Amino acid sequence: MTTVSFGTRLASELAAKRHLCVGVDPHAPLLADWGLADDAAGAERMGREVVAAAAGVAACIKPQVAFFERFGSAGYVALERVLADARDAGLLVIADVKRGDIGTSFAAYADAWLRPGSPLEADAMTVVAYQGFGSLSGAYDRVRHDGKGLFVLAATSNPEARDVQLARRSDGRSVAEAMVADAVAFDTPGDDHVNSIGVVLGATLNLADFGIDITVPPARPALPVLAPGFGFQGARVENAGTIFGGLGWALLASESRSVLAGGPIGLATRVRDRAEAVATALTV
Numbered sequence: 001m002t003t004v005s006f007g008t009r010l011a012s013e014l015a016a017k018r019h020l021c022v023g024v025d026p027h028a029p030l031l032a033d034w035g036l037a038d039d040a041a042g043a044e045r046m047g048r049e050v051v052a053a054a055a056g057v058a059a060c061i062k063p064q065v066a067f068f069e070r071f072g073s074a075g076y077v078a079l080e081r082v083l084a085d086a087r088d089a090g091l092l093v094i095a096d097v098k099r100g101d102i103g104t105s106f107a108a109y110a111d112a113w114l115r116p117g118s119p120l121e122a123d124a125m126t127v128v129a130y131q132g133f134g135s136l137s138g139a140y141d142r143v144r145h146d147g148k149g150l151f152v153l154a155a156t157s158n159p160e161a162r163d164v165q166l167a168r169r170s171d172g173r174s175v176a177e178a179m180v181a182d183a184v185a186f187d188t189p190g191d192d193h194v195n196s197i198g199v200v201l202g203a204t205l206n207l208a209d210f211g212i213d214i215t216v217p218p219a220r221p222a223l224p225v226l227a228p229g230f231g232f233q234g235a236r237v238e239n240a241g242t243i244f245g246g247l248g249w250a251l252l253a254s255e256s257r258s259v260l261a262g263g264p265i266g267l268a269t270r271v272r273d274r275a276e277a278v279a280t281a282l283t284v
């Protein structure tokens with residue numbers, strides 16, 4: 001059977017104007033807001049409600065694994081059930097795990113999160129290349145042969161990241177700029193429209209500060225950009241086109257707390273409103 005690349009699957013979502021990525025972040029105060037206990041069962045319930053609200057409306061969900069991991073093995077079981085629901089609903093899943101390490105250790109992370117049939121199988125995961133972009137090579141087979149994707153942290157939405165991500169490398173480029181260039185250069189067979197390796201760029205940032213040029217027309221295959229920072233952190237999806245310019249073509253605008261706050265009643269409407277707002281912002 002021929003495997004369809006992650007980039008190709010993502011391209012179908014984007015072609016249908018689905019650019020929203022709903023974060024699944026079962027914070028204790030949010031669980032209380034939902035009338036749920038701060039335990040694995042509460043996290044599972046929230047996750048499964050998000051899947052139901054996002055299916056067919058959002059491009060993907062992004063479980064923040066930390067909020068499940070805090071419940072130990074019960075949290076992982078809860079997350080497995082959320083992932084299974086998302087698969088059944090046809091939603092792409094980006095596991096926000098921010099993993100990074102060398103060689104075989106990183107390959108083991110890829111095995112956990114990207115291997116077909118793994119209990120924690122997702123479509124893509126967030127990764128950290130602090131040990132060099134090449135340290136991610138243990139996942140390349142998952143990307144090239146199993147239809148999986150990676151999102152490499154480049155310029156993150158939190159202000160304290162600037163010291164590291166704005167630092168200049170020996171070739172004069174910022175660390176963030178070089179992460180973007182390395183992701184763009186990654187080649188996956190079958191990625192005609194969208195690359196299978198993308199980057200995380202915060203919506204709260206002025207990307208030009210990092211040497212990231214948003215004025216250029218989208219390349220093909222386009223670089224997927226996972227963009228947290230909308231909603232609670234201050235950026236507005238209505239401004240997504242202005243913030244990301246030419247990178248907007250393959251943008252996944254991520255919101256967690258601002259969509260989850262308010263509980264399950266009205267969740268589907270909040271998801272739909274955000275999905276429409278970001279689609280409109282990237283069309284005009």
Ligand SMILES: O=c1ccn([C@@H]2O[C@H](COP(=O)(O)O)[C@@H](O)[C@H]2O)c(=O)[nH]1
Nearest residue numbers: 064156157158202228232233255256257
């Ligand atoms: O640069 C980054 C990278 C990841 N995140 C994660 O995204 C969500 C944001 O949640 P909100 O409630 O929408 O603020 C959260 O899981 C972060 O760990 C990020 O914010 N910035």
